[in-house]
Amino acid sequence: MTNLHHNLLRLKELRCNSGESPVATAQKVYLYLQPRLIPRSRSLASGRGAIEVALQSLDLICHLCAMHCLNANRDLVHSLTAAWPRVWKWLAFLHARCCENTWFDDVYRTRVLVIIPTVLGTLGVDEELRKAMTSTPGLITLIAKMWIAEENEGFEAPGSGILCVRALNELLHPYERPENCLENVISAAGDPDTVTRVALGRLEAEAASKNPNCDTLFVHISFVYTLSDARYPFSHHSFLCHNLIPVMVKILTSLVKQHPQSEAFPRCIMFCTGCLCDTLTLAKEPLRVCQMLDAGILPALLRAGGLMVDLEPKFAERGLTLLTEGLYKFLSYRSVLRSVAKSLRRIRRLDIGADIAGPLWEGFLVFKMTALDRLGVKKEFDEEHITTYKCHGPGCNRDDDSDDLMRCAGCLKIMYCGSQCQRQDWSTHKYCCKSSQKSMRDGIVSRMSKRDNEFRMSLLLHDFEKHAESITNMIQDTYPTISPSLLVTLIDYTSCPPNLKIQTVDFLGPSETCIWRSAIQKAEESGGQLTIIMAVFEAGRELGELLMTTTEVPELLKRRRLSILGGDACEPPLDQ
Numbered sequence: 001m002t003n004l005h006h007n008l009l010r011l012k013e014l015r016c017n018s019g020e021s022p023v024a025t026a027q028k029v030y031l032y033l034q035p036r037l038i039p040r041s042r043s044l045a046s047g048r049g050a051i052e053v054a055l056q057s058l059d060l061i062c063h064l065c066a067m068h069c070l071n072a073n074r075d076l077v078h079s080l081t082a083a084w085p086r087v088w089k090w091l092a093f094l095h096a097r098c099c100e101n102t103w104f105d106d107v108y109r110t111r112v113l114v115i116i117p118t119v120l121g122t123l124g125v126d127e128e129l130r131k132a133m134t135s136t137p138g139l140i141t142l143i144a145k146m147w148i149a150e151e152n153e154g155f156e157a158p159g160s161g162i163l164c165v166r167a168l169n170e171l172l173h174p175y176e177r178p179e180n181c182l183e184n185v186i187s188a189a190g191d192p193d194t195v196t197r198v199a200l201g202r203l204e205a206e207a208a209s210k211n212p213n214c215d216t217l218f219v220h221i222s223f224v225y226t227l228s229d230a231r232y233p234f235s236h237h238s239f240l241c242h243n244l245i246p247v248m249v250k251i252l253t254s255l256v257k258q259h260p261q262s263e264a265f266p267r268c269i270m271f272c273t274g275c276l277c278d279t280l281t282l283a284k285e286p287l288r289v290c291q292m293l294d295a296g297i298l299p300a301l302l303r304a305g306g307l308m309v310d311l312e313p314k315f316a317e318r319g320l321t322l323l324t325e326g327l328y329k330f331l332s333y334r335s336v337l338r339s340v341a342k343s344l345r346r347i348r349r350l351d352i353g354a355d356i357a358g359p360l361w362e363g364f365l366v367f368k369m370t371a372l373d374r375l376g377v378k379k380e381f382d383e384e385h386i387t388t389y390k391c392h393g394p395g396c397n398r399d400d401d402s403d404d405l406m407r408c409a410g411c412l413k414i415m416y417c418g419s420q421c422q423r424q425d426w427s428t429h430k431y432c433c434k435s436s437q438k439s440m441r442d443g444i445v446s447r448m449s450k451r452d453n454e455f456r457m458s459l460l461l462h463d464f465e466k467h468a469e470s471i472t473n474m475i476q477d478t479y480p481t482i483s484p485s486l487l488v489t490l491i492d493y494t495s496c497p498p499n500l501k502i503q504t505v506d507f508l509g510p511s512e513t514c515i516w517r518s519a520i521q522k523a524e525e526s527g528g529q530l531t532i533i534m535a536v537f538e539a540g541r542e543l544g545e546l547l548m549t550t551t552e553v554p555e556l557l558k559r560r561r562l563s564i565l566g567g568d569a570c571e572p573p574l575d576q
């Protein structure tokens, strides 16, 4: 019997031997993976034998991990961690000499394309092992290269693609991701756009297949979620420009419609929503929010609410965050309000109510109430300023009467009544469309228009009047002796519902240097007739970018003050 046959027979025995501890078996397998056994040149006939034995040994290691839960078998994890350097040397060799620059006439190629991602995906599940693995230079690059190459060579090794995604998913674990991991994936692929195109393309292909497999779909969703991480702007903007938002909303919509009976279903929903939620939380560009609303996030989210109530209790919390933190903070943009109006009509048409939306319904009603109130302000504002959107098609000019114009999917700025107008306009629009796309890709937020700023001012005055009674009460309670002209009412629109606060003017800084000096002066000189209101619309903004104006002191407050002052002033002690 040759040495090779002997070794293969021995490995077979090890695989069947169930009496031994996994660590003891693993120790024996490591002997077949010693670095000195790696072939040094292509000429040696024994090289093929060594590769055959290594492939079987690696497969046996994966088998051991599959049979014994790594979480419960810490000894096995420690021994695997110690053996990792030799495993890695073999993997790097196999990749270099059997896949990239092959020494062996492609005979091992198909198997290597499967075994490398299988080993990485299996070992990468454990935190300790993952740490050892991801600190190995070249590892992420190697698996990322295999993942990208699979785009063209997928037919060679069926299943290799999804195994690569699974492995990368484990290794790029979001909570302990080593530095530069995403950068390594991007440089292996060439540029961020390639990463985005391949990752989103595969997700879409899986979602569009006739009977999408939820487990596979989940791996792709989770991978896109990881790669599009909003904390990495270079990657995040690339995903946004490749339609991350509509793709995710579409998948969410079709998942809740089909509601496949799969254990992975709730995870798919959680991750789709999580990805959209993170995108919104960090979004600065209101047009992205319009895109999400127009794609149908609200009906999809509400439907998911009812389906998820028994499956995943955390979903309600995530859905509410999306509504009350993510979407809500954009309700001061007219463009977003327009998309909300459209969504509300769609929800009514689909007859979605408390029975369908489950725990999300209450939160949705709060959101809806605010939205309707602001839509009222918007309607008045638009009528007064005669501003309506029009179709940009040459000579068309169709009005946006029932919010039925559609946004150009490239720049999101221009609207058309249909594809015919868009086609006719493209030869002129394309220049400005492309430059807008470039700005968005660079993360440049479109400047707020003068009209939008005026609209915010209308909203501020509207809300001040609406809350006049509580503002009056607050002033009476906290600053009963100070003239309303020396006070500032702060309306914080970043919380849902808006938060009201009263401050004295000192809060704005020393009056000589304050940029609102003239407004403060105006209020002071009015002697109690005018008061200052101020709004925060976006979290993290500089004080200088807030909105502030002076307005009349509410009638109610004036009356109450008069009666208090009057109590002292109008009843002088009787002159004896």
Ligand SMILES: [Zn+2]
Residues within 6 Å of the ligand: 391, 392, 393, 396, 397, 398, 416, 417, 418, 421
């Ligand atoms: Zn038109």
Ligand SMILES: [Zn+2]
Residues within 6 Å of the ligand: 408, 409, 410, 411, 412, 413, 414, 429, 432, 433, 434
């Ligand atoms: Zn465009």
